[in-house]
Amino acid sequence: MGAARDLPRFAALPVGIVVAVQAVVLTALSGRYGFHRDELYFVASGRRPDWGYVDNPPITPWLARASTALFGETPAGLRVIATLLGMATVVVVALIAREFGGGRGVQLFTALATALSSYVLVVSHMLATNSADVLLWSLIALFGLRLLRTGDGRWWLAVGAAAGLGLANKWLVLLLLSGLGLGVAIAGPLRVLRTWWLAAGVGIAAVLAAPVVLWQALHGWPLLTVAGGISADDGGENRLLFVPMQLLLLSPVLVPVWIAGLVRPWRDPALRWARPLAIAYPVVCAELLVLGGKPYYSVPLLLPLVALGAEPVLRWLGRGGATRRALTGAAAAVCVAVSVLIGLPVVPASTLNGPLLAMNKEPGEQVGWPDFAGSVAGAWRRIPDAERDTAVILAGNYGEAGAIERYGPELGLPQPYSPHMSYADWGPPPDRLVGPVLLVGRIRPGSPAARLITGCRAVAKHHNTEGVDNDEEGVVLSLCTLTRPWSAAWPQLRHYY
Structure with a gap:
């Protein structure tokens, strides 16, 4: 033409x-x-x-x-x-x-x-x-x-x-x-x-x-x-x-x-x-x-x-x-x-921290995901054996959920859930899962989630082996209790940001 x-x-x-x-x-x-x-x-x-x-x-x-x-x-x-x-x-x-x-x-x-x-x-x-x-x-x-x-x-x-x-x-x-x-x-x-x-x-x-x-x-x-x-x-x-x-x-x-x-x-x-x-x-x-x-x-x-x-x-x-x-x-x-x-x-x-991450944070977000899944696995083992069959891993964002989904099976972790972005459409967990909630990250005080997920007790904190200061460095892992069935709580837990 x-x-x-x-x-x-x-x-x-x-x-x-x-x-x-x-x-x-x-x-x-x-x-x-x-x-x-x-x-x-x-x-x-x-x-x-x-x-x-x-x-x-x-x-x-x-x-x-x-x-x-x-x-x-x-x-x-x-x-x-x-x-x-x-x-x-x-x-x-x-x-x-x-x-x-x-x-x-x-x-x-x-x-x-x-x-x-x-x-x-x-x-x-x-x-x-x-x-x-x-x-x-x-x-x-x-x-x-x-x-x-x-x-x-x-x-x-x-x-x-x-x-x-x-x-x-x-x-x-x-x-x-x-x-x-x-x-x-x-x-x-x-x-x-x-x-x-x-x-x-x-x-x-x-x-x-x-x-x-x-x-x-x-x-x-x-x-x-x-x-x-x-x-x-x-x-x-x-x-x-x-x-x-x-x-x-x-x-x-x-x-x-x-x-x-x-x-x-x-x-x-x-x-x-x-x-x-x-x-x-x-x-x-x-x-x-x-x-x-x-x-x-x-x-x-x-x-x-x-x-x-x-x-x-x-x-x-x-x-x-x-x-x-x-x-x-x-x-x-x-x-x-x-x-x-x-x-x-x-x-x-290990040398990313400083000017390079200040100019472009994306390389830092490519470091430490297997370590992160390992930290989640360590926290998961803190749940008593009798309660793990009904427990849920709740990731704070799609990156965390994606990492657990990718690296978790080889560490004995179940399918994670997350109310973030499209992961929310792929949930909620079945209502039969009434055991502990392994929460990745913190809940914002005063949010709907704070009324639905309570009694949180920190059991671990993630650190990547390279020491890179990325978004997951220092993330707290907590064991919590869900106050309502997942099907009822899920719409209020959903978030986009």
């Missing part, structure tokens, strides 16, 4: 080399630490396939199920799919650079910038909803830009397919679509809206997204409840950190590149058709500031802007002397080193 004869050839060999090295590095490091808490949740969700979950649509859990079924239920096996998604993202962003007329050198620069950026390293190392999201945003940008450049309405079919898959993974794609749509309304070309192919693309997106939307509607729109909680709890902090994080999350050295991308369509008449992309980014940022969304939500849109700004930045470097190039190279080397330290498990887990 659409002519590609005016474009440079795709730099398959240099981009392929970047992708091959990316695959080798990510694969070599994929098992260095352990599962992330979210990965444990996705693995558990994948065991219970559905058209939706409380806090995310189904694509990522389905990918987790497929990856672990093919490659094993280990961190390395799960992360094969994250590596593949990261590789595909690099290729797509390089194709976007080609869409702007970028030749071999520009495409290679764009591929390197994408593969080595902090955000892409993080979401390519571990499986997250963002792992697929960054690829889908990049695909929508590529197909949308091809539509704008060629005027060939058939590209609406590809845009619709990518948007439908995006809605089946994360609803944030609506922000991207609204930003691009407003950009076209403001800057044109309006001819792309005057075609029946647009309706066909919308229809494809609607068909792909319909089961996911229907599931959410039938379950009371829990995804919107979770989003509202994020805004209410973290909205102020998110707004305060939003601008600084835009400068840091991709890489500080790439800030001039994507700023050049924002400016270029307004200076180059030949790229007038790309102005909607330059408009979309500030629109999405404004929407996130109003909604109190997390700063990293807009970062995938920076990658097409890097592709757009690569050529003028490389020209600027080419016009400079050796000093300019040396200083730029030194700054780039420092930023790449920092990105690797932040995004990949290259240091021993």
Whole structure:
């Protein structure tokens, strides 16, 4: 669809080399630490396939199920799919650079910038909803830009397919679509809206997204409840950190590149058709500031802007002397080193505490889960033998429940329960389980849970062997009593945050 004869050839060999090295590095490091808490949740969700979950649509859990079924239920096996998604993202962003007329050198620069950026390293190392999201945003940008450049309405079919898959993974794609749509309304070309192919693309997106939307509607729109909680709890902090994080999350050295991308369509008449992309980014940022969304939500849109700004930045470097190039190279080397330290498990887990966790807490959440299950097993053995058959392990959050579900059976632990996120849908425990409650974590005073789970007596405190200061370090394990049957108590115990 659409002519590609005016474009440079795709730099398959240099981009392929970047992708091959990316695959080798990510694969070599994929098992260095352990599962992330979210990965444990996705693995558990994948065991219970559905058209939706409380806090995310189904694509990522389905990918987790497929990856672990093919490659094993280990961190390395799960992360094969994250590596593949990261590789595909690099290729797509390089194709976007080609869409702007970028030749071999520009495409290679764009591929390197994408593969080595902090955000892409993080979401390519571990499986997250963002792992697929960054690829889908990049695909929508590529197909949308091809539509704008060629005027060939058939590209609406590809845009619709990518948007439908995006809605089946994360609803944030609506922000991207609204930003691009407003950009076209403001800057044109309006001819792309005057075609029946647009309706066909919308229809494809609607068909792909319909089961996911229907599931959410039938379950009371829990995804919107979770989003509202994020805004209410973290909205102020998110707004305060939003601008600084835009400068840091991709890489500080790439800030001039994507700023050049924002400016270029307004200076180059030949790229007038790309102005909607330059408009979309500030629109999405404004929407996130109003909604109190997390700063990293807009970062995938920076990658097409890097592709757009690569050529003028490389020209600027080419016009400079050796000093300019040396200083730029030194700054780039420092930023790449920092990105690797932040995004990949290259240091021993015992050295994470301090600046590295302050810049990115996610590596810490990949440490100590087998130890955690061992702590729970030790507390479980404190229950008298005669009472264990009717006892319940109640985890405070989905990461804890996922860890116990994954590592508990080999330690003699039963199926855990948790009222957090979709784990609440997979409960409650049977009412016949009237014995002690092994509570993981503390109950907030004055909450409904405080009236339903009483008499708590601390029997253990978890510490991971690496000494990493993560969310589970120091968690208290208590034996408690349930005051009402589980079926009656469960709706009041349920929580989203």
